[in-house]
Amino acid sequence: MLMGVIADDFTGASDIGVTLAKGLAGEGGMKTALYMGTPGNAALPDIEAGVIALKSRSLPATEAVAQSLAACEWLLAQGCCQIVFKYCSTFDSTPAGNIGPVAEALANRLGARGVVVCPAFPDMGRTLYQGHLFVGSSPLNESGMEHHPLTPMTDPDIRRVLAAQSENPPGFISWQQVQSGSASVRDALLAQAEEGRCLVVTDSITNADLVTLGAACNEARLITGGSAIAQGLPHNFIARGDAQGNVPQRVGVQGKGAILVGSCSRMTLRQIARHAAGHAVLQIDAEDLLLGKASRETLLDFIEQNQHRAPLITTSGDVSSVSVLQERYGREKVANAIEDFFATLAVALADAGVKRLVVGGGETSGAVVKGLQLGSVVIGAEISTGVPALLAMRNAQPMALALKSGNFGSEDFFNRAFQTLAP
Ligand SMILES: Nc1ncnc2c1ncn2[C@@H]1O[C@H](COP(=O)(O)OP(=O)(O)OP(=O)(O)O)[C@@H](O)[C@H]1O
Numbered sequence: 574m575l576m577g578v579i580a581d582d583f584t585g586a587s588d589i590g591v592t593l594a595k596g597l598a599g600e601g602g603m604k605t606a607l608y609m610g611t612p613g614n615a616a617l618p619d620i621e622a623g624v625i626a627l628k629s630r631s632l633p634a635t636e637a638v639a640q641s642l643a644a645c646e647w648l649l650a651q652g653c654c655q656i657v658f659k660y661c662s663t664f665d666s667t668p669a670g671n672i673g674p675v676a677e678a679l680a681n682r683l684g685a686r687g688v689v690v691c692p693a694f695p696d697m698g699r700t701l702y703q704g705h706l707f708v709g710s711s712p713l714n715e716s717g718m719e720h721h722p723l724t725p726m727t728d729p730d731i732r733r734v735l736a737a738q739s740e741n742p743p744g745f746i747s748w749q750q751v752q753s754g755s756a757s758v759r760d761a762l763l764a765q766a767e768e769g770r771c772l773v774v775t776d777s778i779t780n781a782d783l784v785t786l787g788a789a790c791n792e793a794r795l796i797t798g799g800s801a802i803a804q805g806l807p808h809n810f811i812a813r814g815d816a817q818g819n820v821p822q823r824v825g826v827q828g829k830g831a832i833l834v835g836s837c838s839r840m841t842l843r844q845i846a847r848h849a850a851g852h853a854v855l856q857i858d859a860e861d862l863l864l865g866k867a868s869r870e871t872l873l874d875f876i877e878q879n880q881h882r883a884p885l886i887t888t889s890g891d892v893s894s895v896s897v898l899q900e901r902y903g904r905e906k907v908a909n910a911i912e913d914f915f916a917t918l919a920v921a922l923a924d925a926g927v928k929r930l931v932v933g934g935g936e937t938s939g940a941v942v943k944g945l946q947l948g949s950v951v952i953g954a955e956i957s958t959g960v961p962a963l964l965a966m967r968n969a970q971p972m973a974l975a976l977k978s979g980n981f982g983s984e985d986f987f988n989r990a991f992q993t994l995a996p
């Protein structure tokens with residue numbers, strides 16, 4: 574294994590996994606495996622990049638650091654010479670972390686300084702200019718992310734957000750400097766390292782900027798960013814003759830399917846509304862879950878009876894219903910109850926023969942995948958930007974999954990993914 578990635582959520586892990594697996598157009602990527610949690614066993618010998626999915630985004634910082642360091646040790650033991658810490662392209666974090674504490678702990682472990690911090694993901698409209706993160710034409714704090722149920726983002730200045738959760742004041746490299754090319758960025762990173770800067774917020778607006786950063790980080794021990802930071806990294810290994818140039822294959826499994834959605838992000842709410850117009854949607858009242866009122870039999874029946882209508886079960890609510898519930902019961906209690914619900918439901922569905930599962934939301938995906946106790950997963954071709962089809966084995970049976978980040982995918986995503994996971 575040449576490169577190792579530690580991702581702070583499961584949708585993000587599949588997002589960066591497919592970015593590494595496909596690499597640059599015309600060249601291909603790295604043979605990449607996705608591990609659902611830090612594995613107990615050694616990786617297969619032909620794997621060139623390993624992505625470890627953690628569910629560490631909303632944990633207390635000390636736990637997130639401990640899990641990330643353990644993942645890092647496993648990746649180093651597999652032979653990785655470069656580690657990437659993947660977080661959300663909307664820099665989802667709490668005032669206490671976990672991006673700053675995890676990035677600094679990994680930098681200390683790897684002896685790295687002048688480490689790139691770049692959440693930009695231009696294909697999804699996330700750009701970083703003068704340290705400010707935009708989603709399309711809106712600053713981060715006016716993009717809907719200010720209402721996120723777990724990690725509301727109320728400041729678009731990533732330098733300030735990161736400074737508040739880091740021990741060392743972060744450095745900065747502007748877009749103008751990135752335009753001067755990879756050698757100039759490498760020098761700038763070295764200069765920042767010599768000044769003692771651990772983390773360096775680095776602007777990027779286009780994919781070309783991210784490829785420049787990738788080339789500048791050819792020899793870096795640690796890189797941090799959204800998935801798009803990984804675009805140019807396979808090239809470094811392919812150009813050296815270390816990696817072969819992989820192409821992800823289409824993945825599909827015969828059998829019943831279900832769609833489970835716990836994301837309350839703007840795009841997901843639109844996708845659910847669109848799905849409801851032509852397919853089967855069962856809306857669960859999230860408060861019923863907190864009061865222990867949901868019946869599993871009804872849900873299994875709903876999925877069984879609606880196989881021809883791409884059945885979707887959701888708890889998602891709009892900003893006001895989420896905040897009413899959180900004020901009444903507390904943010905963590907609400908999230909835990911809903912995530913437990915999805916984890917248990919996914920297991921019941923899989924036990925009842927469901928073989929295709931589309932999940933909406935990173936924390937929700939984490940809960941579902943942990944519930945199903947999936948180990949390593951094959952990354953297939955992309956269904957939409959940042960969302961690959963995945964092939965897992967459960968009880969020696971194949972299972973196809975798609976884990977969709979809250980704001981990813983077009984309005985018809987849920988039906989498209991449901992159909993795409995079939996052979
Ligand atoms: N009706 C609801 N009220 C309050 N919280 C909810 C409700 N429905 C779901 N949730 C919780 O909101 C959180 C949504 O986070 P999740 O990471 O799954 O989606 P997301 O943030 O949109 O996805 P991503 O992180 O991939 O962008 C989960 O913890 C989920 O349990």
Ligand SMILES: O=C(O)[C@@H](O)C(=O)CO
Nearest residue numbers: 585588661662799935978
């Ligand atoms: O970077 C993104 O936006 C996604 O991969 C993600 O992490 C959402 O949870």
